[in-house]
Amino acid sequence: MTPEPTTAAPASAPAATPPPVLDLTRLTRRYGTLTAVDDVSLRLPAGARHAVIGPNGAGKTTLLNLIAGTDRPDHGTIALDGADITRTATARRSRLGIARSFQQPSVIAELSVLDNVVLAGWPHHPKRRGAWRSPSRYRQHTESAGRHLETVGLADLARLPASTLSHGQRRMLDLAAALAGAPRLLLLDEPAAGLTDGDIGRLLGILGGLPASVAVVLVEHHVEVVAQTASTVTVLAAGKVLVTGETQEVLAHPEVRDAYHGTGSPAAVTDAKG
Numbered sequence: 494m495t496p497e498p499t500t501a502a503p504a505s506a507p508a509a510t511p512p513p514v515l516d517l518t519r520l521t522r523r524y525g526t527l528t529a530v531d532d533v534s535l536r537l538p539a540g541a542r543h544a545v546i547g548p549n550g551a552g553k554t555t556l557l558n559l560i561a562g563t564d565r566p567d568h569g570t571i572a573l574d575g576a577d578i579t580r581t582a583t584a585r586r587s588r589l590g591i592a593r594s595f596q597q598p599s600v601i602a603e604l605s606v607l608d609n610v611v612l613a614g615w616p617h618h619p620k621r622r623g624a625w626r627s628p629s630r631y632r633q634h635t636e637s638a639g640r641h642l643e644t645v646g647l648a649d650l651a652r653l654p655a656s657t658l659s660h661g662q663r664r665m666l667d668l669a670a671a672l673a674g675a676p677r678l679l680l681l682d683e684p685a686a687g688l689t690d691g692d693i694g695r696l697l698g699i700l701g702g703l704p705a706s707v708a709v710v711l712v713e714h715h716v717e718v719v720a721q722t723a724s725t726v727t728v729l730a731a732g733k734v735l736v737t738g739e740t741q742e743v744l745a746h747p748e749v750r751d752a753y754h755g756t757g758s759p760a761a762v763t764d765a766k767g
């Protein structure tokens with residue numbers, strides 16, 4: 494049931510199959526006697542919309558940390574577009590196209606909303622070293638940051654200090670900052686947590702409008718957000734993959750409902766924490 498990369502090879506001259514954008518092989522992370530991520534394998538094609546769900550403590554954030562490089566596996570490998578990045582530093586992974594948002598938005602409160610996005614995108618600028626000294630490059634970069642703010646609905650607040658934003662707006666700013674590097678792979682850690690219904694509607698619109706070239710790994714307790722955003726899902730339980738498959742199929746499975754919510758009742762799925 495693991496999603497495989499799609500190919501469009503002509504019958505006469507088979508083209509090389511593109512490597513998965515993300516290929517996790519037997520990833521394991523232990524903390525003392527606890528195995529937080531246990532032998533997890535997953536392959537995602539370019540542009541995938543994949544969710545990772547499971548109960549609290551299942552290992553979802555640890556898995557994102559391993560992919561982003563802020564934590565290291567005890568065993569297993571991670572490949573991005575076919576290149577092994579298991580031992581690649583976090584900053585390099587970021588420049589290779591891995592971006593993430595956090596459970597607690599990583600916003601610099603003293604900077605303006607716009608400058609938060611400018612700063613986040615700066616390491617990805619092809620001529621970043623002398624760019625502050627070039628007004629045209631700075632303008633180009635600032636315009637690009639402005640477009641990301643438009644994407645997340647914060648363009649009108651660009652000049653305000655980020656400290657003035659509500660929790661929901663900070664989450665959107667965190668998302669704009671993650672998009673600033675034009676990522677190949679976007680890791681989202683509970684983007685709907687603490688959002689109002691209105692903010693969740695906005696978030697769904699933003700996630701639905703992400704470029705097809707960006708693959709998304711979404712860790713989320715809010716089942717509606719998972720159902721509307723992800724076409725495939727992995728369920729983690731105690732660090733292990735319980736199942737990977739099509740979202741509707743996986744969410745409807747009684748065993749998943751049991752493992753995820755401790756009950757097989759359908760109501761518990763739609764009333765999921767979020």
Ligand SMILES: Nc1ncnc2c1ncn2[C@@H]1O[C@H](COP(=O)(O)OP(=O)(O)OP(=O)(O)O)[C@@H](O)[C@H]1O
Nearest residue numbers: 524527528529547548549550551552553554555556
């Ligand atoms: N740095 C750490 N040191 C020790 N134990 C850790 C560390 N990070 C995570 N853990 C443990 O690993 C397990 C998995 O944690 P993780 O945060 O990945 O789960 P999760 O599925 O993201 O949970 P939640 O849904 O509550 O965010 C938990 O038992 C947690 O206490």
